[in-house]
Amino acid sequence: MTQTPSYQGDVVIVGGGLAGMTLALAMDQAGLTVALVDVLEMDEQIAPEFDGRASALAYTSWRMFEALGVAEYLRPHTQRIEHILVCDGRPYGGDKPGGPGPHSLHFDRREISDGDDGEPLGWMAENRHSRFALIQALKSKSGISVFAPARADRYETRGDGVELYLDDGRILSGQLLVACDGKFSRLRKQAAIRTAGWQYGQKGVVATVRHSEPHNGVAYEYFLPSGPFAILPLPDNRASLVWTEPDAIADALKDAPDAVFQEELENRFGDFLGDVRPEGARFTYPLGLRYSERFCDERIAFVGDAARGIHPLAGQGFNLGIRDAAALAEVTGEAKRVGLDIGALITLRRYEDWRKFDSVSLAAGTDLFNRLFSNDIEPVRQLRGLGMSLVNKIGPARRFFMRQAGGETGDPPRLLKGRRLDAA
Structure with a gap:
């Protein structure tokens, strides 16, 4: 006997993280009915201990959040990025610990945005606040059905649609399935789509961390022999650190006594923002490239890290x-309005073609930068420093x-x- 689906609509999205929730809101605004599936209760993801990361939202991403009604909930918890300073970090230790080095590349938002209150280069927000804002926006959308906690087991395509089977026996049916289930996507594996990485x-x-001097909305990305060290401004004289180290050292830093971590932090951070002190828990995340x-394939599309996962040094993962x-x-919204099949391969190829060049460029660029800067070879260091200084001019x-x-090159989608x- 054929089981009646628990949900029938246009789209089923697997993965209720930041990208999955953003996609659900965008598709709802485009006139599609959406089911969103995640393994966790949505409210659980708001807890401070769930995720210590913060994300830099490009100015086009912020425009999209405003158009989707997310920005009104997130704005009180954001920090404008007015400048970005990229440089080689000085050798730490000795009498000149940490801090920006002599060669730098300075990005000033006033070069592309007029006025004192013009559009910044981006907005910094802790991921927990971004989740909260997205969840608040989702609650008001009657066209979005949330299945959480729920775990996707497998999917099956049929002539005019696709069915997602949950591990509790429920079936969700739609014309299109979207995988937002991360860099090691189970749905991508079932679709037998290969990855390189x-x-x-x-x-x-x-x-x-909290520091005694104001950051003035400046984001720092400086490169040490072990890898990039990013200082990303947050509200209230705080900053989010993304500190790259080899696996064993990173694990040791995460578990180090507070006094040891403080000493290592000061060695790399420097004193250009005054006294600096950690706040809250430490987290570690393995870094890799997966493309x-x-x-897309028939009836399925891949979004976010399920399409590609890149090194975080440029802060572009969530923005992608x-x-x-x-x-x-x-x-898909345009396809539905003109009566086309939103899950047909010819429709999804338009999405793939639109997103491939930007994705390849950023994946290759971040990989090259990480390899070029994560070493202490003196001739290479001198050349890359001179190269940054030249581009800066x-x-x-x-x-x-x-x-x-900022996501403004090429032909950006309407929401951006x-x-x-x-x-x-």
Whole structure:
């Protein structure tokens, strides 16, 4: 006897993380009915101990959050990024510990945004606050059905649709299945879509620190022999650290006594923001590159880390997922309005073609930068320092990199321009 599906609609999204929730809101605005599946209760993900990370939202990502009604909940918890300083870190230890080195690349938002209150380069927000804002926006959407906690078991395609089987026996039916289930996506594995990639043998140590001097909205990314060390501004004289080290050292730092961690932190951070003290727990995350050979197949599309996972040194991981969501929602929404099959391969190829170049460029760029800067070979160090200083003197090059990181190059989807998908 055929079981009646527990849900029948347009789209089933597996993965209720930041990218999955953003996609659900975008598709709802595009006129699609959506089921969102996640292994955790949504409210559990708001807890401070769940995830110590913070994300830099590019200015186009913020435009999309405003168009989706997320920004109103998130704005009180954000910090504008006014400047980004990229440099080689000084050798730590001795009489010149930590801090920015002599060669640098300075991005100033005033070069691409007019006025004192113009659009910043981006917005920093702790992931727990981003989750809370997305969940609040989801609660008001009658076209989004949330299945959580629930675990996806497998999917089966049929002529005009797809069915997702949950491990508790429920069936969710739609025209399109979207995998937002991470870098090691189970759905991508079931679809037999190959990936290329590798682990870097590095982990990101993530922690929040408080410093005595104001950061003035400046994000720092400086490179040490062990890997990038990012200082990302948060509200209230705080910063989020993404501190890259080889696996064993990262694990030791995570578990180190407070006094030892404080000493190592000061050696790398320096004193340019005054006294610095850690706040809260420390976390570690393994770093690697994983790139899917295809972003779609018949009846299934891949979004966020399920499509590609990159090194966090450019802060673009979540932004890539947001751009995926903007493109897929626009493509499928237009297809539905003109009576086309939203899950057909010809429809999904439009999404894939739209997102491939941006994804390849950032994946290759972050991989190259990590390899180029994660060493202490003196001739290489001198050349890369001179290269940064040279680019810093070329205004058009600086502005191009700022717009590319902001997601404004090429042909951005409507949501990234701040235009709603349900507007005439």
